[in-house]
Amino acid sequence: MNKDQETDSYSKIWEKPRRFIAHIVDTYGKIWHGFELTGTENLPKGPGIIIYHHAVAPLGYILFVARYFLERERMCYSLMHRFGHWMPGLQMFFYVIGLKFYKQAExxxxxxxxxxxxxxxxxxxxxxxxxxxxxxxxxxxxxARAAMEAKVPIIPIFTQNNCETYRTIGKTRLTQWLYDKTRCMYLPIYGGFPVKLRTFIGEPIPYDPNITAVELAERVKTALENLRDKHQKRPGNILRALSERFDKHYKAD
Incomplete structure (x- = not known):
């Protein structure tokens, strides 16, 4: 693999494997979660940073990436946790789909x-x-600093019921302290529930040279909170999220 391939993995060689993977993921989303994507008109035709809430399994974001690739024929790169590279045998798969622990310069x-x-x-x-x-x-x-340096917009997205797909056991001060010290994940995970998933794409937050990175980050967080408060009933409930698979009267607005 040469240096150009490392910095830009969008190669014709990988187009068919990406499309194959995207079809599998999208089909899973349609069948198991009745996945819906709303607000694609808010996505820029050029570059940008997508910001999302990280559930135990960020299925909404994954399904968004697959649907986006199939509909727009554009790849959305993804930043992963640095420990993801420890997963044996998956490095090539991560490379094909653009999933990597990128440094800020990258x-x-x-x-x-x-x-x-x-x-x-x-x-x-x-x-x-x-x-x-x-x-x-x-x-x-x-x-926020990366977006300001590249002079690109930030687009918030939120997936309804994302936290009801998988959950963890054992949230305590001790396990959180251990994670903060080691950055290793200790909690058992359960789930795989076929709850309704809807991903909402918010309005882009444009590049503004007159604000700081701290102010921009806070603006993005507020935008995500607004999306959450508009589209997510809280506290989350698995049974309610399951029943929404059969809710024919739901309106995105």
Whole structure:
């Protein structure tokens, strides 16, 4: 694999494997979750950063990436946890779908090449320990700094019922302390429930040279919170999310 392939994995060689994977994922989403995607008109034709809440399994985001690729024939790169590279035998699969632990300079480079890239600022900590769709970003502003450096918009997306697909057992101060110290995930996961999933794409937050990265990050967080509050009933409930598979009267607005 040469250096150009490493920095830009969108190669004709991988187009058919990507399409095959996207079809499998999209079919799974349609059958198991009745997946719906709303607000695609808010996606830029050029580069941008997608920001989303990280559930235990970020199925909404994964289904969005697959549907986006099939409908737009554009790849959305994705930032993964650095420990994801420890998974044996999956490096080539991650490469094909553009999933990697990118450094900030690489993120900016992807933007400058005209691509979209998805980031969850809360990451694995949010996936394991957030409560009822809360955001655990801390003081993370790297995504905002990357967007400002590349001069691209940030697009918030939110998936209804995402936290009802899989859940964890054992959220305690001790296990959270262990994660903070080691960055390893200890909690058992259960689920796979066929709940209704709807992903909503919010309005893009444009590049603004007159604000700081901290202000931009806070603006993005507020936009995500607004999407959540508009489309998610809280507290989350698995039975209700299952029943929404049969709700024919739901309106996105």
């Amino acid at each position: 993120i900016v480079q992807i933007m400058k090449k005209g691509h979209l890239l998805g980031i969850s600022p809360g990451g694995a900590r949010e996936a394991m320990y957030s409560h009822d769709y809360s955001f655990m970003w801390g003081k993370r502003t790297g995504f």
